[in-house]
Amino acid sequence: MNTSATIPLSGAGLGLRREMIDEVLRLKPAAIDFFEVAPENWIPFGGKLQKQFRQLTEQHRFICHGLSLSIGSPEPLDVVFVRQVKQFLRQHNISLYSEHLSYCSGAGHLYDLMPIPFTEEAVHYVAARVRQVQDILEQPLVLENVSYYAAPGQQMSEQDFTLAVLQEADCQLLLDVNNIYVNSVNHRYDALQFLLAMPSERIAYYHIAGHFNEADDLLVDTHGTAVIDPVWQLLAQAYQWHGVKPTLLERDFNIPHLSVLCEELNKIKALQQSSTDNLALRA
Known part of the structure; x- marks a missing residue:
């Protein structure tokens, strides 16, 4: 059993992909404090891959970030899937499960994250x-603020919608x-203003990643x-305002060597240490 799961999550984490598993089993880099996985990518597999994954979860700290809960979908909640996730979390002693504040299914699977209308009705529904x-899970759900490229039927800002869902659902961020x-x-809004408006006490952890410049x-x-x-x-600035919290580096394609990813993880750690030192000086 992974007794480290009872210790508060901290430091810098990395999304574990199946192609990384052999290298990580040989020697986990010290820069990685925890791993994040999508349960959908592991639940279907048994055999050698499942044994390797279980070996890692018994030795290291893991959290889950789902892909297909589709919390804003017009279709009924997939209760069978939620129960599968619950079993997966318990099997691997994982205490944190996050998902996207969006939806990815309607009459079928959409294979993309769609924006939930920013309306009061949608707040209550979600x-x-x-x-x-x-x-069902018997634990908090952690919702992620998502990127979106259109806002159909918008009646309130993204910021106000996010805050309202967190408050009414009493969940984490x-x-x-x-x-x-x-x-x-x-x-065209102020990133820092949005950041500062988020409730510090609800933030479970941070994500950080790269993006593509399609245009200015x-x-x-x-x-x-x-x-x-x-x-x-x-x-x-998030560390300074909301406090130093666990931070996960996402990299889903064009994946460089693990040593290159560890350079970014070490940069996270350096920022965390600097912020901790600055906060201590203020105290």
Whole structure:
């Protein structure tokens, strides 16, 4: 059993991909304090891969970030899937499960994250579904602020919608710093103002990633490049305002050698240490 799961999550983490598993089993780099996985990518597999994964979860700290809960979908909640996730979390002694504040299914699977309308009606609808998930899981659900490229039927701001869902659902927040930056450019709002408006006490951890510049006024959240300086600066401001919390580096394609990813993880750690030192000086 992984007794480290009872210790509060901290430091810098990395999304574990199946192609990394052999290298990580041989020697986990010291820069990686925890791993994040999508349960959908591991639940279907048995045999050698499942044994290797179980070996890692018994030795290291893991959290889950889902892909297909579809919390804002017009279709009924997939209760069978939620129960599968619950079993997976318990099997691997994982205490944190996050998902996207969006939806990815309607009459079928959409294979993309779609924006939930920013309306009061949607707040009540999503919050009720979040509470249902939390009742089944018997643990908090952590919702991520997502990147979006259109806002159909918008009646309130992204900021107000996010805050309202968190409050009514009484759930936690995965604060994706890169998504704040991407949306601030695409939708012309103040990234720092959005960041500061988020409730510190609800933030479970942070995400940070790279994105693609389609045009000066259109950024695409790809997780396929290195993190850029303005996003690092926003992360440092998040630490100063909300406190130093666990931070996960996302990289989903154009994946470099693990040593290159560890350089970014070490930059996260350096920012965390600097912020901790600065906060201590103020105390």
